[in-house]
Amino acid sequence: MRIALGVSGGIAAYKAAELVRLLQDKGLDVQVVMTRSAREFITPLTFAALSGHKVITGMFGEAEGSINVESAIEHIAVAQSIDAFVIAPATANVLAKMAHGVADDFLTTLCLATKAPLIVAPAMNVNMWEHTATQQNLETLRQRGVRVVNPDEGYLACGMTGAGRLASPECIAQAVFETLGLREDLTGEIILVTAGPTEEPLDAVRYISNRSSGKMGYALAAASRRRGARVLLVSGPTHTEPPAAHTLERVRTAGEMAEAVFRHADAATVVLMAAAVADFRPTTAHIGKIKKQNGASFVKLEPTVDILADISRRRRKGQIIVGFAAETENLVENAAAKLRAKRLDLLVANDVSQNGAGFDVDTNIVTLLFPDGRKMALEKMSKLDVANRVLDQVVEIRRKSEVRSPGSEVESKK
Numbered sequence: 001m002r003i004a005l006g007v008s009g010g011i012a013a014y015k016a017a018e019l020v021r022l023l024q025d026k027g028l029d030v031q032v033v034m035t036r037s038a039r040e041f042i043t044p045l046t047f048a049a050l051s052g053h054k055v056i057t058g059m060f061g062e063a064e065g066s067i068n069v070e071s072a073i074e075h076i077a078v079a080q081s082i083d084a085f086v087i088a089p090a091t092a093n094v095l096a097k098m099a100h101g102v103a104d105d106f107l108t109t110l111c112l113a114t115k116a117p118l119i120v121a122p123a124m125n126v127n128m129w130e131h132t133a134t135q136q137n138l139e140t141l142r143q144r145g146v147r148v149v150n151p152d153e154g155y156l157a158c159g160m161t162g163a164g165r166l167a168s169p170e171c172i173a174q175a176v177f178e179t180l181g182l183r184e185d186l187t188g189e190i191i192l193v194t195a196g197p198t199e200e201p202l203d204a205v206r207y208i209s210n211r212s213s214g215k216m217g218y219a220l221a222a223a224s225r226r227r228g229a230r231v232l233l234v235s236g237p238t239h240t241e242p243p244a245a246h247t248l249e250r251v252r253t254a255g256e257m258a259e260a261v262f263r264h265a266d267a268a269t270v271v272l273m274a275a276a277v278a279d280f281r282p283t284t285a286h287i288g289k290i291k292k293q294n295g296a297s298f299v300k301l302e303p304t305v306d307i308l309a310d311i312s313r314r315r316r317k318g319q320i321i322v323g324f325a326a327e328t329e330n331l332v333e334n335a336a337a338k339l340r341a342k343r344l345d346l347l348v349a350n351d352v353s354q355n356g357a358g359f360d361v362d363t364n365i366v367t368l369l370f371p372d373g374r375k376m377a378l379e380k381m382s383k384l385d386v387a388n389r390v391l392d393q394v395v396e397i398r399r400k401s402e403v404r405s406p407g408s409e410v411e412s413k414k
Contacts, residue, residue: 022169036057190267235251284300
């Protein structure tokens with residue numbers, strides 16, 4: 001998810017740097033927008049270093065006397081790409097502009113151009129905060145659906161005491177998380193995720209692989225972290241940018257993936273096997289390139305290690321294992337057989353022949369299968385939404401297992 005963080009001119013602007021870190025800790029991508037006044041209190045370089053993105057400071061770029069066409073429409077591009085817009089600190093001036101639809105800089109123009117949820121964290125002198133105009137502007141914004149994180153009371157930079165001090169970065173971050181629907185229901189879980197394809201070498205330049213982009217596994221890793229889990233990500237080779245994970249291990253072959261998974265499995269409380277691991281590999285990987293004129297007519301293959309089956313056999317007590325199945329026919333029948341054979345807690349199946357599902361797209365259409373025979377068909381949605389629906393079921397499986405556990409709090413109260 002991408003967040004725009006607006007920073008307006010006030011002594012509390014320096015606190016926005018801590019807010020960037022807190023948002024990033026949830027795996028959120030932060031784009032900072034600063035007003036001209038904000039730059040009097042903290043430099044754009046600080047936010048650029050923290051966010052990893054250029055900081056937007058004006059409508060038309062920085063060059064005097066020139067107009068950068070790309071910058072001129074940047075507010076539209078940002079507006080369409082963000083999932084939320086938070087302004088911290090929000091001065092009385094910015095709040096007044098927002099309330100009356102004034103758009104005279106990038107920040108206020110973005111307020112009008114985006115349909116993403118808006119969160120504001122006011123900070124100002126106590127008299128300015130209590131002024132009727134400010135309170136009426138805030139009420140107008142609330143009626144439009146803007147979320148207001150009220151300031152704290154205390155000693156202010158102006159020397160006065162009262163309401164007007166910027167709320168803590170933790171409080172503002174929590175408001176953002178709640179607005180985005182991010183939960184902490186996986187806190188305490190250690191989730192091992194596999195993603196992407198494997199490449200099984202045939203010779204020095206060729207290999208056997210598949211079309212997996214890693215997007216589904218990466219979505220699971222990102223969603224798990226945002227919901228409070230510690231994430232261990234094992235990824236095959238992809239061109240997709242990996243999400244923030246506590247541990248990221250890159251592998252190439254099925255054997256390397258198996259080795260990495262087995263090494264991390266004992267620490268994991270949940271295993272999400274979303275990688276498209278090759279079922280077969282060449283029995284011999286030639287040191288040099290196989291020449292066409294040599295007349296090679298076939299390649300002898302052998303099975304790779306069945307990582308999911310081995311993980312299921314080795315599972316620790318209480319460990320939840322989720323498998324994935326990509327099929328082109330008989331989806332439910334084939335997936336149900338895999339679920340039973342490998343004794344999984346949940347299997348996520350998709351027909352990769354459908355439009356909008358499967359490899360190298362941002363959406364998926366899946367059916368969730370359970371050991372008790374239940375099936376849950378989901379409509380087409382983003383892979384991040386699919387990931388959260390899968391994690392919802394992981395949370396439910398964990399809840400039921402704790403209720404059944406003789407040592408659980410529920411049982412102890414009976």
